Amino acid sequence: MSKSHRVRPFWKGEREGDSMSRPARRHARKPRYNGRSAMTAIASTLRSDMESTRLHDSLPHPSTLPLAGGGGTTDELTAHYRAILSGTDPGWAAGCRDLNLVGRGGQGVVFFARREGSDGFALPVALKVFSPEQFRTAEAYTEDMARIAAVAARVAAVQHENLVAVHHFSEHRGVRVMRMEWVDxxxxxxxxxxxxxxxxxxxxxxxxxxxxxxxxxxxxxxxxxxxxxxxxxxxxxxxxxxxxxxxxxxxxxxxxxxxxxxxxxxxxxxxxxxxxxxxxxxxxxxxxxxxxxxxxxxxxxxxxxxxxxxxxxxxxxxxxxxxxxxxxxxxxxxxxxxxxxxxxxxxxxxxxxxxxxxxxxxxxxxxxxxxxxxxxxxxxxxxxxxxxxxxxxxxxxxxxxxxxxxxxxxxxxxxxxxxxxxxx
Missing domain, CATH: 1.10.510.10 (Transferase(Phosphotransferase) domain 1)
Structure with missing residues (x-):
């Protein structure tokens, strides 16, 4: 049974739980869903709706703008990256299934995947693929990836419950991939x-x-x-x-x-x-x-x-x-x-x-x-x-x-x- 509403002396309208009792909130019947897939489907729907209404996170910055003359990095490295995005090079995610592109940003893209083990075991993970397209040379990309990998190794050692866990940093045909926990x-x-x-x-x-x-x-x-x-x-x-x-x-x-x-x-x-x-x-x-x-x-x-x-x-x-x-x-x-x-x-x-x-x-x-x-x-x-x-x-x-x-x-x-x- 809900308690009667009380007037809030501090924040008008914010109630401790008057409109839904604590026992009701703690023991409310949990809806049926497939954990990750339900939340990911919602995020995908909301993200598509958001594109026309969101406040923009950023302004163009010199370090993230396309380079003059088509630039980027070597044609070969860029081709490998684009093959990953197009799905024509599945080898980059060996041992993973159910890949789904879930995010795109200034540094690259993020995929959801299930990393397979033995006996039917599968672990949801996030795979961040770092784009080489905004670097002038393959060497510049490689140097920056080495810096990111070194910091990622230290982040992986932190192991804090409010910080995403980093599992691995790898390379496929020159393109770098960071494997992290999937946050539900x-x-x-x-x-x-x-x-x-x-x-x-x-x-x-x-x-x-x-x-x-x-x-x-x-x-x-x-x-x-x-x-x-x-x-x-x-x-x-x-x-x-x-x-x-x-x-x-x-x-x-x-x-x-x-x-x-x-x-x-x-x-x-x-x-x-x-x-x-x-x-x-x-x-x-x-x-x-x-x-x-x-x-x-x-x-x-x-x-x-x-x-x-x-x-x-x-x-x-x-x-x-x-x-x-x-x-x-x-x-x-x-x-x-x-x-x-x-x-x-x-x-x-x-x-x-x-x-x-x-x-x-x-x-x-x-x-x-x-x-x-x-x-x-x-x-x-x-x-x-x-x-x-x-x-x-x-x-x-x-x-x-x-x-x-x-x-x-x-x-x-x-x-x-x-x-x-x-x-x-």
Missing amino acids: GIDLRLVLTPATLERTRARLGPEHLRFVEDVVLTDGPAQPRIKPGVATHILRDCLAALAALHREGITHGDLKPANVMLKRTGSAKVVDVGSAADLRSAEGRRAWSPLYAAPEVLDGAPVTPQSDLASLGYVLIEMMAGRSPFEGFVGVSGLIESKRTLEHRLADVLPHEVVGSDLLVSLCRRLVAADPEKRFPDAEAADLGRRGAAAFHRQLVKGDLASEYGNDLRVWLDALAGDGSSHG
């Missing part, structure tokens, strides 16, 4: 699209939908916005992943919604370590998304732990605001200026329910401060410090405003991927 879930970029909210409303029962819109996801001015409690839950998981990387002297370098996965278990995981870099070395091509890069990085400075924090701060603000905090900028110079002034524009960007929390606004401000020295000193401080994300969560608990956010996400994602039989 949906990326944050897809969550922040109208199609996801439309699907939620179509598949959830009235009571569960009311709860989701109160606590998890609701309408925003340009795209769905994630409620503050859930947004900080996602933030804390990402900060834990960053802290693990930074302790090993590695920066992620390309934090953005598309590189944050919401797992079916209700936790968040940082993925795509292809842009990760060794803090001790400034060598190699830099690949990042301008919309989420810190202003000093756009100005040519190297990626640092503080620039990773700024990128994550932009993601947090976008989650809670339901729009990009950089709408209306013109060109790279306008984007840089917009980022330098963001800490002073938060009251205009964030919804009133967020602006009403001094602690949450302070958290955002210290993540995205224009001066890197005014940001949190590290990811652990951003999470566990006196004015960090954990302090905000404690404030929710003390005010009886908190919910079981991980479980709330799990139940919502189950319903989103299920057969539509969500009970309120």
Whole structure:
């Protein structure tokens, strides 16, 4: 039996669980689905809907533009890469079956596959194929792949639950392939699209939908916005992943919604370590998304732990605001200026329910401060410090405003991927 609704003194409309009782949420009948395939089918559908409505992750960057004269790398290496994409060279994925192209980015493409073992064993994996097309020579491609492989080996040793696991780095006819764990879930970029909210409303029962819109996801001015409690839950998981990387002297370098996965278990995981870099070395091509890069990085400075924090701060603000905090900028110079002034524009960007929390606004401000020295000193401080994300969560608990956010996400994602039989 659901409890009666209570008036929220802190965030109007965000309820602890009034519209769906905790026992109902914890033990709601799980829908029938084929785990990976259900979530992947949803992601494919949402991704196709998203192409015409999404906020663009990036602006063209000199390092990712086609080279003059057709350029790229040698014809032979490029031909091998294109044969992989066309399916005419299946040898690159020996030992794998059920290949499905699921992502495409500045560095290459990502496939889902099942890696086969003996006696019918098969493990879902993600295969990232690095494109050689944007390199001037085969030697430049090989050198950059060696750098990426060295960093990937160190990432593989981290073994953190909020960071994608790297399994292998290999070569097929000169083309490099990184094998990683397959994360069963949906990326944050897809969550922040109208199609996801439309699907939620179509598949959830009235009571569960009311709860989701109160606590998890609701309408925003340009795209769905994630409620503050859930947004900080996602933030804390990402900060834990960053802290693990930074302790090993590695920066992620390309934090953005598309590189944050919401797992079916209700936790968040940082993925795509292809842009990760060794803090001790400034060598190699830099690949990042301008919309989420810190202003000093756009100005040519190297990626640092503080620039990773700024990128994550932009993601947090976008989650809670339901729009990009950089709408209306013109060109790279306008984007840089917009980022330098963001800490002073938060009251205009964030919804009133967020602006009403001094602690949450302070958290955002210290993540995205224009001066890197005014940001949190590290990811652990951003999470566990006196004015960090954990302090905000404690404030929710003390005010009886908190919910079981991980479980709330799990139940919502189950319903989103299920057969539509969500009970309120």
